Amino acid sequence: MATAAIPRTGKMTLSLDPALLIPVVGAGILVYLAVLPLLMLFVGSFQAEVAPREFVYTLKNYHAAYASEYTYSTFLNSLIFASGSAGLGFILGTMLAWLTERTNTPLRGIFVPLAVVPLILPGVLESIAWIFLLSPKFGYLNVWLTNLFGLKSPPFNVFSLPGMIWVHSVGQVPLAFLLMVAAFKSMDPSLEESAMMSGANTWQTFRRVTLRLLMPTAGSVLLILFVRTLESFETPALIGIPARIYVYTSEIYLAFNEYPPDYGRGGALAVGLLLLSAVGVWLYTRATKEGKKFQTVTGKAFRPRQFDLGGWRWVGFGFLTGYFIFVVLLPFLVLFWASFLPFFAAPSWDAVQKLSLDNYRYLNGFRPFWDALQNSILLATLTATVAMVLTSLVAWIVYKSRLPGAWILDFLAFVPITIPGIVMGMALILLYVAFPIPIYGTIWVLLIAYVTRFIPYGMRAASGSILQIHSELEEAASASGASWWETFKRVTLPLLRPGLVAGWIYICIVSFREFSTSVLLATGESRVLSILLFTMFEQGQVTVVAAIGVLMIATLLSIVAVFYKFTGKIGIQT
Amino acid sequence: MSWTQRLNFALAAMLATTLILPNLEAQSLDELHKSALKEGGTLNFYATLAQINAEKILPVFEKRFPGIKVNHVDATSDKLVARAVTEARGGKTLGDVLQVPLENVSQAHDQKLLLETTLPESAEYPSGMKGTFWVASDLQFIIAAWNTNLVKKEEEPKQFEDFADPRWKNRLIAEPRDLKMLMGFAKYKFNSDEKAIALWRRIAANNVEFHSGHSQLAELLVAGQAAVCLTCYSHHYPTRIKKGAPVNYMLSEGVASINATAIFKNGPHPNTAMLYARWVASQDGQKAMAQGGRTPAHPKVEPVDKTRTEKIYPISVADIKEYPRYEKIWKEIFKLR
Numbered sequence: 001m002a003t004a005a006i007p008r009t010g011k012m013t014l015s016l017d018p019a020l021l022i023p024v025v026g027a028g029i030l031v032y033l034a035v036l037p038l039l040m041l042f043v044g045s046f047q048a049e050v051a052p053r054e055f056v057y058t059l060k061n062y063h064a065a066y067a068s069e070y071t072y073s074t075f076l077n078s079l080i081f082a083s084g085s086a087g088l089g090f091i092l093g094t095m096l097a098w099l100t101e102r103t104n105t106p107l108r109g110i111f112v113p114l115a116v117v118p119l120i121l122p123g124v125l126e127s128i129a130w131i132f133l134l135s136p137k138f139g140y141l142n143v144w145l146t147n148l149f150g151l152k153s154p155p156f157n158v159f160s161l162p163g164m165i166w167v168h169s170v171g172q173v174p175l176a177f178l179l180m181v182a183a184f185k186s187m188d189p190s191l192e193e194s195a196m197m198s199g200a201n202t203w204q205t206f207r208r209v210t211l212r213l214l215m216p217t218a219g220s221v222l223l224i225l226f227v228r229t230l231e232s233f234e235t236p237a238l239i240g241i242p243a244r245i246y247v248y249t250s251e252i253y254l255a256f257n258e259y260p261p262d263y264g265r266g267g268a269l270a271v272g273l274l275l276l277s278a279v280g281v282w283l284y285t286r287a288t289k290e291g292k293k294f295q296t297v298t299g300k301a302f303r304p305r306q307f308d309l310g311g312w313r314w315v316g317f318g319f320l321t322g323y324f325i326f327v328v329l330l331p332f333l334v335l336f337w338a339s340f341l342p343f344f345a346a347p348s349w350d351a352v353q354k355l356s357l358d359n360y361r362y363l364n365g366f367r368p369f370w371d372a373l374q375n376s377i378l379l380a381t382l383t384a385t386v387a388m389v390l391t392s393l394v395a396w397i398v399y400k401s402r403l404p405g406a407w408i409l410d411f412l413a414f415v416p417i418t419i420p421g422i423v424m425g426m427a428l429i430l431l432y433v434a435f436p437i438p439i440y441g442t443i444w445v446l447l448i449a450y451v452t453r454f455i456p457y458g459m460r461a462a463s464g465s466i467l468q469i470h471s472e473l474e475e476a477a478s479a480s481g482a483s484w485w486e487t488f489k490r491v492t493l494p495l496l497r498p499g500l501v502a503g504w505i506y507i508c509i510v511s512f513r514e515f516s517t518s519v520l521l522a523t524g525e526s527r528v529l530s531i532l533l534f535t536m537f538e539q540g541q542v543t544v545v546a547a548i549g550v551l552m553i554a555t556l557l558s559i560v561a562v563f564y565k566f567t568g569k570i571g572i573q574t
Numbered sequence: 575m576s577w578t579q580r581l582n583f584a585l586a587a588m589l590a591t592t593l594i595l596p597n598l599e600a601q602s603l604d605e606l607h608k609s610a611l612k613e614g615g616t617l618n619f620y621a622t623l624a625q626i627n628a629e630k631i632l633p634v635f636e637k638r639f640p641g642i643k644v645n646h647v648d649a650t651s652d653k654l655v656a657r658a659v660t661e662a663r664g665g666k667t668l669g670d671v672l673q674v675p676l677e678n679v680s681q682a683h684d685q686k687l688l689l690e691t692t693l694p695e696s697a698e699y700p701s702g703m704k705g706t707f708w709v710a711s712d713l714q715f716i717i718a719a720w721n722t723n724l725v726k727k728e729e730e731p732k733q734f735e736d737f738a739d740p741r742w743k744n745r746l747i748a749e750p751r752d753l754k755m756l757m758g759f760a761k762y763k764f765n766s767d768e769k770a771i772a773l774w775r776r777i778a779a780n781n782v783e784f785h786s787g788h789s790q791l792a793e794l795l796v797a798g799q800a801a802v803c804l805t806c807y808s809h810h811y812p813t814r815i816k817k818g819a820p821v822n823y824m825l826s827e828g829v830a831s832i833n834a835t836a837i838f839k840n841g842p843h844p845n846t847a848m849l850y851a852r853w854v855a856s857q858d859g860q861k862a863m864a865q866g867g868r869t870p871a872h873p874k875v876e877p878v879d880k881t882r883t884e885k886i887y888p889i890s891v892a893d894i895k896e897y898p899r900y901e902k903i904w905k906e907i908f909k910l911r
Binding site for chain 2: 050070137258342343344346
């Protein structure tokens with residue numbers, strides 16, 4: 001590429017200057033990763049197959065997707081599922097956050113890390129654990145409650161829309177919790193204090209001041225939970241499809257996986273879901289910007305005041321304990337218990353006698369498990385590395401280079417956040433199945449998918465760190481004769497390290513648990529753990545699945561332990 | 575030639591047929607093995623074979639033909655065919671062998687994805703068990719099974735008519751796609767659509783609960799989600815019973831459907847594909863299938879487990895053509911989408 005003038009170096013040159021080459025290459029990579037698949041998807045949504053492998057362009061896919069007899073039920077299911085999960089997740093998360101951050105509930109400190117633990121439980125396992133607990137006839141909680149109160153019929157049915165909402169929302173609680181903790185932490189207490197001074201009691205202050213101050217944050221948190229539920233596929237796959245309750249993601253999946261595969265209709269549904277999600281994300285970013293009008297974080301040093309709950313603090317304690325036992329601990333325990341059983345059975349003396357290490361022994365000699373584990377570890381580490389290198393370069397260009405048009409890179413790196421996992425999987429199949437480089441069906445397609453999906457997370461981590469570095473450090477290096485690359489390598493990169501490590505580990509975790517993109521892309525030799533879990537669960541080896549789940553959780557816990565050691569705190573990037 | 579000479583000659587000829595002919599056959603499989611190794615030694619195997627069966631069957635093949643590794647792409651049958659169609663759409667054939675229920679093989683054939691070929695091994699199969707692009711790999715019997723904790727000894731069902739009794743209300747589960755049951759009953763049990771439809775309507779009145787996937791159904795039954803599974807696979811039960819699971823199954827009558835092996839046209843490893851297809855159709859392969867817990871299709875190979883029903887209602891190739899009609903009725907009876 002010929003460059004005429006580069007303001008930063010002031011040299012007139014026709015050589016390849018990294019200062020310009022890198023932004024262009026970066027933009028190229030981002031377009032390739034984020035825009036090209038969407039283009040394929042969009043084009044595909046207008047194609048119809050008239051004979052094997054003969055296509056015409058048509059609008060009828062959109063008609064099939066949005067004007068069929070099932071359009072309404074799918075739309076309604078999706079809406080109820082997403083708003084229900086967002087609402088419930090938000091309420092539980094906010095309760096936890098408020099009780100632990102702003103009240104004098106006893107022992108609240110220990111509940112903070114406990115509330116975040118479910119983050120590492122992969123969605124597939126979360127759903128499986130709740131199937132074990134809440135299946136109408138054999139679910140442990142149902143059996144227990146039915147026996148305890150002598151009920152005629154089981155109180156819960158996980159294979160229902162409320163069941164799906166419950167399972168998905170408890171998975172969302174940690175996110176809601178972390179976002180709300182941040183909001184509570186940054187709240188100026190003087191407003192509440194004024195209310196109290198003016199004679200309001202605790203409840204009145206909470207309702208009329210605290211709640212209202214929280215409105216903008218609450219709105220944006222609800223929105224992000226709504227969008228994430230809409231995009232999710234774990235619960236719709238494991239509970240929705242068997243119960244024949246279909247939402248957008250499962251419709252897209254089935255359009256692709258049932259005979260005859262209907263890419264056109266699937267594509268049209270995917271474009272719709274993409275638009276919905278994009279609107280949601282756009283509203284979210286707008287809401288968080290709007291939120292500045294209600295700024296409560298100032299330079300003033302303050303500690304948010306604690307509400308004295310009086311006797312109610314024991315109710316708060318009861319709620320936290322109950323939540324921890326039933327929502328955090330129970331799913332882990334049920335998986336652990338099931339992993340020692342030959343087949344799923346309710347706890348009884350008979351079942352205790354059947355407990356053995358057989359499932360773990362079986363896994364020891366089970367090749368697909370080791371292949372999948374290897375793929376998952378390889379992909380998690382590679383994805384994290386590639387994504388962090390790429391995003392630290394992009395973040396540097398965006399925030400430091402002062403190049404015109406750098407915002408385009410920022411925008412491109414943000415685009416993937418709007419792409420639901422299943423839509424990404426579908427787009428990548430359409431792209432790579434016809435691609436000249438034969439990576440379709442290998443783990444390299446998964447690497448591309450993961451890197452693309454997690455670029456926005458990487459950007460958060462990288463840009464946060466880069467913004468903190470003053471340019472004078474780099475300018476000093478540059479003035480001392482260091483080249484651009486040397487400056488980046490020897491000054492910028494070391495300064496970025498803590499942020500990058502945190503981002504790296506976070507991406508590692510989310511890649512390791514990834515399901516909704518992999519479900520379409522991972523097959524045979526490229527299968528990853530979450531997909532192995534799903535297929536084996538479909539094939540009825542549920543107790544072996546529980547054993548894999550236990551090992552998977554152990555692996556993730558050890559990653560988190562490293563994370564904790566490096567950062568000393570639990571953070572979140574949305 | 576004296577009679578002793580003649581006897582010797584006859585004996586030699588018999589020996590030749592018993593020893594040399596199988597050798598010739600084996601030799602050609604071994605030759606095929608050599609060509610397969612030159613293709614890289616991988617078989618991309620698109621098959622619904624469950625892990626518990628695959629892990630017993632595929633190693634036998636890999637051991638018999640060293641250097642060949644089976645890359646088993648496993649999913650439900652419609653997913654596998656959909657995948658093959660998607661790949662063909664991108665101008666690629668990545669699968670070598672397809673081994674799924676016959677109706678799905680025939681879908682792949684409609685999409686012009688399969689090789690027309692007659693394997694030497696298929697000569698031993700009756701005409702309903704092979705076609706121009708497929709040969710049966712095993713049989714699946716759709717039967718009724720029950721949880722022994724939830725069904726008392728004296729109420730154990732003897733035939734499907736029993737499930738029309740109101741005492742089974744809210745105690746039944748089934749697979750939503752098993753319209754073969756309706757079809758098999760209409761064509762082979764009653765020889766009448768009306769009678770079959772009437773029976774299934776009476777069963778439907780007992781409020782059948784539907785769950786996708788036969789393996790999951792079996793597992794749900796073991797766990798006690800329902801008393802009876804109306805459309806389960808017989809081969810899912812012997813292993814579970816051996817492990818002590820509280821289930822039993824009815825072998826008095828059942829619908830039989832064919833699982834078939836076919837070779838992809840223009841697959842990446844054509845000789846390896848041929849090697850596997852011929853092996854699995856051979857008596858050796860069929861014995862491996864039986865050992866792996868399936869019901870072999872070869873007329874001379876007996877199943878290891880008790881999976882065959884006494885009365886068999888076999889879904890034929892011609893029947894498959896009538897799928898759409900029965901599917902409509904089936905969905906209407908159970909109000910399925």
